[in-house]
Structures are given as structure tokens and as C-alpha cells.
Amino acid sequence: MDQRKRDSIVAYLRRRMAEVGIDLDDVAAAIAQDENAARYRSATGETWSGNGEMPQWLKQAISAGQSPEHFAVDRTASQLDAATRRKTDWRQDPFAGTRLATVHPSYAHAR
Structure with missing residues (x-):
């Protein structure tokens, strides 16, 4: 494949990814998950x-x-x-990051 065609495909993929909100970290994570599944x-x-x-x-x-x-x-x-x-979306959770956000395994049945 020549360099011009490759660059065209890369540009198309970047545009499509931006349209649907996919970034390179998402792609890398998906590839790693498939490899290690x-x-x-x-x-x-x-x-x-x-x-x-x-x-x-x-x-x-x-x-x-x-x-x-x-x-x-x-x-x-x-x-x-x-x-x-x-x-x-945990950004609005007032307990995120505190001890109250964790569930002790012995209390998991109470949910």
C-alpha cells in the first residue's frame, strides 16, 4: 500500500472515531482486551x-x-x-473516593 492511500485511510478513521467519540485509548484497550481475553x-x-x-x-x-x-x-x-x-457517571457521587464508597464483602449480601 502506498503512503498516500495509507494516510487517506488513517484520516478517514480518525474522522469517524471523532464522530462517535472513540479515542485511541479506547482502541488500545479493546485490542489489549481481545488479546488477553x-x-x-x-x-x-x-x-x-x-x-x-x-x-x-x-x-x-x-x-x-x-x-x-x-x-x-x-x-x-x-x-x-x-x-x-x-x-x-460517578462525578456527582458525594461518596466517591471515600470509605463509604466501598462495600465490605461480608455486607455484600445485604444489598
């Missing part, structure tokens, strides 16, 4: 993207008769949670 998660929180050698915890679970699908991460739920967190 966990496809499998253990009960203790260990993850595996599905690339490379299978981790020991998953090998042991499969040899014990467990299905790999049992450890599959539901991507749609985690993506929805992330989208909801991004839409929350």
Missing part, C-alpha cells in the same frame, strides 16, 4: 485464553472427568458488565 476460568480465578499450552489446572480437571465447557467464560455477561460500568 480469558476463555476459561477456574474456581480460584486462574484464567486461560485458549492459546498456547493448556494450563495444569485445566488438564487435571479434564482428566478427572470435567468438561472444558464447564470452565468457559460467558463473554456476553462480562462484556455487558463492562459496558454498564463505563456508562456510570
Whole structure:
């Protein structure tokens, strides 16, 4: 691809990103998330993207008769949670950044 065509495509992408409110940090975060996206998660929180050698915890679970699908991460739920967190505007929260903003795990059931 010649430099002029490349510059034209870059300019078009920058205009479209500005129109919809996407900045380069958003793109970089999305790329990093896709590269590091966990496809499998253990009960203790260990993850595996599905690339490379299978981790020991998953090998042991499969040899014990467990299905790999049992450890599959539901991507749609985690993506929805992330989208909801991004839409929350905490600038008007008077307790943001204080101890009152944190929830102690033993009180989480009271919500």
C-alpha cells in the first residue's frame, strides 16, 4: 500500500472515531482486551485464553472427568458488565473516593 492511500485511510478513521467519540485509548484497550481475553476460568480465578499450552489446572480437571465447557467464560455477561460500568457517571457521587464508597464483602449480601 502506498503512503498516500495509507494516510487517506488513517484520516478517514480518525474522522469517524471523532464522530462517535472513540479515542485511541479506547482502541488500545479493546485490542489489549481481545488479546488477553480469558476463555476459561477456574474456581480460584486462574484464567486461560485458549492459546498456547493448556494450563495444569485445566488438564487435571479434564482428566478427572470435567468438561472444558464447564470452565468457559460467558463473554456476553462480562462484556455487558463492562459496558454498564463505563456508562456510570460517578462525578456527582458525594461518596466517591471515600470509605463509604466501598462495600465490605461480608455486607455484600445485604444489598
